Amino acid sequence: MGDGQIIFDKNQGWVIPPPKEPAKSKEEFKKEREEKVRWLIGHGYLRSERIKDAMLKVPREDFIPPLYRDYAYLEVPLPLPGEKATISCPHSYPLFYEPLGLDKDHKFLEVGLGSGYGTALAREIVGLEGLVVSIEIDPLTFEFARKNLENLGYRDIILVKGDGGLGYPDVSPYDRICITAACIEIPPPLIEQLGIGGRLIAPVIEHGVQNLVLLEKSEKRIIKKVICEVLYIPLKGRYGVSEE
Numbered sequence: 001m002g003d004g005q006i007i008f009d010k011n012q013g014w015v016i017p018p019p020k021e022p023a024k025s026k027e028e029f030k031k032e033r034e035e036k037v038r039w040l041i042g043h044g045y046l047r048s049e050r051i052k053d054a055m056l057k058v059p060r061e062d063f064i065p066p067l068y069r070d071y072a073y074l075e076v077p078l079p080l081p082g083e084k085a086t087i088s089c090p091h092s093y094p095l096f097y098e099p100l101g102l103d104k105d106h107k108f109l110e111v112g113l114g115s116g117y118g119t120a121l122a123r124e125i126v127g128l129e130g131l132v133v134s135i136e137i138d139p140l141t142f143e144f145a146r147k148n149l150e151n152l153g154y155r156d157i158i159l160v161k162g163d164g165g166l167g168y169p170d171v172s173p174y175d176r177i178c179i180t181a182a183c184i185e186i187p188p189p190l191i192e193q194l195g196i197g198g199r200l201i202a203p204v205i206e207h208g209v210q211n212l213v214l215l216e217k218s219e220k221r222i223i224k225k226v227i228c229e230v231l232y233i234p235l236k237g238r239y240g241v242s243e244e
């Protein structure tokens with residue numbers, strides 16, 4: 001179970017390491033963060049300078065509950081307060097943000113705030129002229145993320161507690177939208193709130209597997225591209241996945 005290794009079992013899915021008291025120092029985490037960025041570049045996940053700089057700057061360990069903190073840079077999603085909430089594994093962020101082309105000055109909407117880590121990365125990437133809005137449906141998870149972001153001084157992000165499938169029309173249209181939970185269909189309100197020339201990325205359940213799907217909206221049509229297979233927790237709410 002070394003750093004950089006993807007801990008995934010064909011039958012069990014993600015293999016979560018056991019909870020333990022945190023023992024690593026800030027320096028150790030910094031070294032692991034730098035190693036992780038080198039690993040992500042080496043494996044072709046990470047290409048753009050802005051995403052690289054954000055991943056070097058944001059301390060992922062500060063978005064993880066203490067009993068899982070030492071595993072911050074392992075390629076595995078880790079449990080968060082809330083029902084079935086997880087912080088996605090480190091490579092997920094460039095996996096989503098690179099094809100999305102998330103960049104300086106973008107107005108970005110995230111559905112599924114989780115720990116707040118992806119939100120902090122996005123805030124760094126879009127810069128001061130950009131805007132980040134993130135929506136979380138689970139109240140416990142929302143509060144956890146809100147505190148994490150506040151502790152690190154991120155106070156200029158719009159955080160919304162509610163159903164992200166409905167989007168947040170108040171500041172739409174968005175240049176980029178990212179859904180971090182698996183859906184059966186892309187919620188129509190999100191497609192409406194995406195601007196012309198905008199891109200949306202989401203795990204979509206198709207024929208029993210989850211595909212990471214990228215949509216690009218033009219005046220006349222929406223172009224869809226499948227990037228790869230992924231495994232995410234299901235979307236809840238009005239456009240959620242029924243688990244009956």
Ligand SMILES: C[S@@+](CC[C@H](N)C(=O)[O-])C[C@H]1O[C@@H](n2cnc3c(N)ncnc32)[C@H](O)[C@@H]1O
Nearest residue numbers: 085087112114115118136137163164235236237
């Ligand atoms: C994989 S986690 C997100 C990880 C997050 N990007 C991070 O960096 O920690 C997916 C999140 O989506 C949330 N979620 C599920 N359905 C939702 C919905 N309809 N609206 C908003 N959040 C939702 C879950 O509660 C969970 O926190």
